[in-house]
Amino acid sequence: MSSKVLNVGLIGFGLSGRYFHSPFLSTNPNFKLKTVVERSKNEAQEFDPEIENARSTDELLSDPDIDLVFICTPNDTHFSYAMDALENGKHVVIEKPFSATAEEGKQLVALAKEKGLILTAYQNRRWDSDFLTIKKIIEEGKIGDVVEYECRYDRFRPVVPTESWKEKAVPVGGNLYNLGPHLLDQALVLFGEPNTVTADIRSVRPGSEIDDYFDIRLGYDDKLVIVKSSLMVYENFNRYNLHGTKGSFIKGGLDPQEETLRQNVLPTEQTLGREPENRWGKLYSEDFTGIIESEIGDYAPFYQNVYDAIVNGAELAVKPEEILRTCRVIDLAFESSNKKAVMAY
The missing domain is CATH 3.30.360.10 (Dihydrodipicolinate Reductase; domain 2)
Known part of the structure; x- marks a missing residue:
């Protein structure tokens, strides 16, 4: 088993980012919550002063050290942010809803497959x-x-x-x-x-x-x-x-x-x-x-499975085909x- 630590970036730090993802990511030694995108606030640093701040999604996605991105933003941004993250070679977890339509979902799944990246939905x-x-x-x-x-x-x-x-x-x-x-x-x-x-x-x-x-x-x-x-x-x-x-x-x-x-x-x-x-x-x-x-x-x-899928080639618990049937x-x-x-x- 690998000892690799995945650097994680969160896009958004509302209810989901602050109270669902951060507590589990920060207490699992397989992850380092490296950067959070907050356009004007610094609430991530109130949770953990060591978390870095990015003022834009582009700034986060341009960081070569970020391995995995969680998308925790308003629903209508999920598709575009996920596409950008995948294009930049990042593994992605998308908050619900995964996408606006099944067709958008299929595009995301196809791109992740093409890039050899892990893509899943947060079906906690x-x-x-x-x-x-x-x-x-x-x-x-x-x-x-x-x-x-x-x-x-x-x-x-x-x-x-x-x-x-x-x-x-x-x-x-x-x-x-x-x-x-x-x-x-x-x-x-x-x-x-x-x-x-x-x-x-x-x-x-x-x-x-x-x-x-x-x-x-x-x-x-x-x-x-x-x-x-x-x-x-x-x-x-x-x-x-x-x-x-x-x-x-x-x-x-x-x-x-x-x-x-x-x-x-x-x-x-x-x-x-x-x-x-x-x-x-x-x-x-x-x-x-x-x-x-x-x-x-x-x-x-859920988080350990995402890590194991990325690092150890394990089967995803929340599989793309399961996500797409919900979208449909x-x-x-x-x-x-x-x-x-x-x-x-």
Whole structure:
């Protein structure tokens, strides 16, 4: 195994760069968080004074010492920044959404392949406590064959005056691009490509400029998969409802890693992904009915896998073909909602 240390550059230092990536990159000895692009602020140095500052993306990408770039900027910049990074010979991790369309995604994947570079998407929710738990329950056959799967990711965020692009009618904006990639990636990991995609995407909040609600239904021969999200759900504890030929599993609550990271706790200081008992789900079946202790979530394996793929030739955990199928479903969901039609995958 190599002892090589990868120099990392972050483009952007908002929520994602500061609270998701920096804590894991700075505590993994295989990485050195070398440079962060901040056009006017110096918040990266508040996190770690040794981090260098770049005032432009070009300045970062022109540094020959940078091996790997994380793109943590507004959604509509992901494609252009990723293309530039790949053209400059950098390995790339893109925050969700990976791209605006499946066609853009294919261009990125093709360029990375041509250049012999690692390209992946930050699908960290595969390592959430709740998802690891339901994945294990399905794999162990505790509810038999799944016939219906529903996953929700709701929030209560009434519209308030803000200049944030996340509440504006901007390209590649809205809730489907924000939360949809997480829910769809999880469903596709569990069940593979669907036969059909049917969606209802709309604005439900008074004064909203964005799509803040979606209901996407993935059709399979033997099951129905539903992913939903609304920004107008006050009681948003509901997460997973699974029904199978032998039982059901119901679970609420979110993985605690994000909330803990936002309290400036590093992953080396405590176990971030241990859910409190009130978030554990309940299994209902003839064999057993009762509470199931949640698996422990941990985003660290994502970063180690990226390192191993770059340095040791390991297989990516979040593969390009998996990323592209999520992009395709999002494309089809918008088309389905606009046409009010069932779309063939």
